[in-house]
Amino acid sequence: MIDIRGLTIIFNAGTSDERSAISNLSLSVPKGQWISVIGSNGSGKTTLLNAIAGSVPVASGTITLDGRNRAGEPEFRRARIVGRVRQDPTAGTAPDMTVMDNLALASRKGPRRLLPAKPAGLKRRLRDRLSELGMGLEDRCEENVARLSGGQRQALALLMAAMTEPAVMLLDEHTAALDPRNADIVMDLTRRFVREYGLTALMVTHDMRRALADGDRLVMMHEGAIVADLAGDDKKGATVQRLVRLFREVRGEEYAEDRDLLS
Ligand SMILES: Nc1ncnc2c1ncn2[C@@H]1O[C@H](COP(=O)(O)OP(=O)(O)OP(=O)(O)O)[C@@H](O)[C@H]1O
């Protein structure tokens, strides 16, 4: 579903601020696979997701999504096949629109658009989806999203991104800004949606335990490259200590964020 070959991303090319954020990275992700992405600050995780979504220019390499190289395709064209949830709960929804209008807009976006014959039918279906979140939002359809809590907004953003079954789902530390209880709720929903909708997903997290517990595969990035890639029994048998050790072996240096990653 995702096939990235020789991807290189350079910011401010040709200036004194030139910075290579991704160097010759390749990654192939079969349909329905869920990958946890970990790595130190500035290792290129967000840039990788941005490249897939089309929001940063690619210096070289190919990004094949759903059978087509989209490396040069503008972001708005890819938006139909890429679902995205960011760290900031205010980023994924329109605050001055109602819960229902946000959902209705999202329902028209993805590859599997929800288009019942009558608008009333659509509303009913969207309300049903809302009630599945278990947050009582089905009774707040006509309220503006600005009045929802961070956790509620993030759950709504996740539903909006997932419900039309995007070819690729990108989650960038999407629970990091939430309190532990809401983070757990949003992770439960993530697990459910990824499985229910059979999503191909990349989930960036700083929480090594979460990265080990969730997903089918774990990718570790450092300085714009993938330095470890675990799947199957390798991933099942891995521990946080083992990941930290692995990093030391691969890089021949201390993991700058042991504290962060072990917490
Ligand atoms: N728009 C930009 N212009 C210039 N440099 C950028 C830009 N975006 C990212 N970078 C640089 O690219 C590198 C990778 O950044 P990126 O945001 O992908 O890291 P990250 O792994 O997501 O880090 P974090 O864990 O802190 O979110 C960093 O050195 C960063 O400073």
Ligand SMILES: [Mg+2]
């Ligand atoms: Mg980031």
